[in-house]
Amino acid sequence: MGRFGQPDDLATVKARSIVRDAIEIFRSQNATGAAPRGVTLHLARRAPRGTVPRVPGETPKQHRRRVVAANLRRCRRARGLTQEQLAERIGVERPSVVKWERARWEPSAGHLEQLAAALGVEASEFYREEIAA
Numbered sequence: 001m002g003r004f005g006q007p008d009d010l011a012t013v014k015a016r017s018i019v020r021d022a023i024e025i026f027r028s029q030n031a032t033g034a035a036p037r038g039v040t041l042h043l044a045r046r047a048p049r050g051t052v053p054r055v056p057g058e059t060p061k062q063h064r065r066r067v068v069a070a071n072l073r074r075c076r077r078a079r080g081l082t083q084e085q086l087a088e089r090i091g092v093e094r095p096s097v098v099k100w101e102r103a104r105w106e107p108s109a110g111h112l113e114q115l116a117a118a119l120g121v122e123a124s125e126f127y128r129e130e131i132a133a
Contacts, residue, residue: 069103
């Protein structure tokens with residue numbers, strides 16, 4: 001059984017088996033027989049590809065920030081821009097772009113419009129739950 005009482009999928013079961021095998025090999029080669037430091041058998045459950053996963057205990061505001069951050073980063077990278085170049089295009093400092101992409105801050109409505117214009121997308125694109133490839 002996985003986290004939250006959900007059954008594990010085949011890939012998770014195989015990954016856990018590989019980790020256990022690696023620890024056993026390490027123990028057999030290590031004189032003390034102890035497991036390597038920092039090794040855990042915790043495997044995080046991932047959201048389906050192309051979506052922004054919800055984090056347990058996350059507020060709607062925090063999730064919205066993460067959705068905006070993921071979409072902003074995706075759009076910027078798709079256009080081949082650095083954070084510095086994007087910041088220059090919209091007239092802000094690079095740390096602001098960094099904080100938006102790390103979901104520390106959410107851009108204001110004015111900045112969202114400037115970001116959309118600089119990246120050639122609609123402002124609503126930043127709030128899409130599903131991320132287009």
